[in-house]
Amino acid sequence: GEAARQGPEVVFILAAFLTAQIGLLNLLPWPGLDGGRLIFVAIEIISGRRVPPDREVGFHLVGIMLLLILVVAITIGDLQRLGSN
Numbered sequence: 793g794e795a796a797r798q799g800p801e802v803v804f805i806l807a808a809f810l811t812a813q814i815g816l817l818n819l820l821p822w823p824g825l826d827g828g829r830l831i832f833v834a835i836e837i838i839s840g841r842r843v844p845p846d847r848e849v850g851f852h853l854v855g856i857m858l859l860l861i862l863v864v865a866i867t868i869g870d871l872q873r874l875g876s877n
Contacts, residue, residue: 823855 795802821827828851832843 822859823851824853824859825855828852828855 795806818825819827819830821831832848832851836842
């Protein structure tokens with residue numbers, strides 16, 4: 793929309809900004825994201841032992857499920873708000 797009307801430079805800057813934001817979001821220390829994996833790597837370095845793979849998979853699965861529930865809840869809220877206008 794507005795960025796495209798301002799020219800290709802603005803579109804590229806917007807794309808770079810969004811890419812950087814997604815990258816930073818992915819580094820949050822949340823199970824299922826890369827930041828969550830970094831937490832497990834840190835635990836392994838500090839403890840000197842590997843976290844059992846089934847336990848790590850369980851944590852990541854729960855983290856992804858919670859993120860998906862959050863996405864669905866936000867989407868439902870947005871749709872309800874759009875429907876009330």
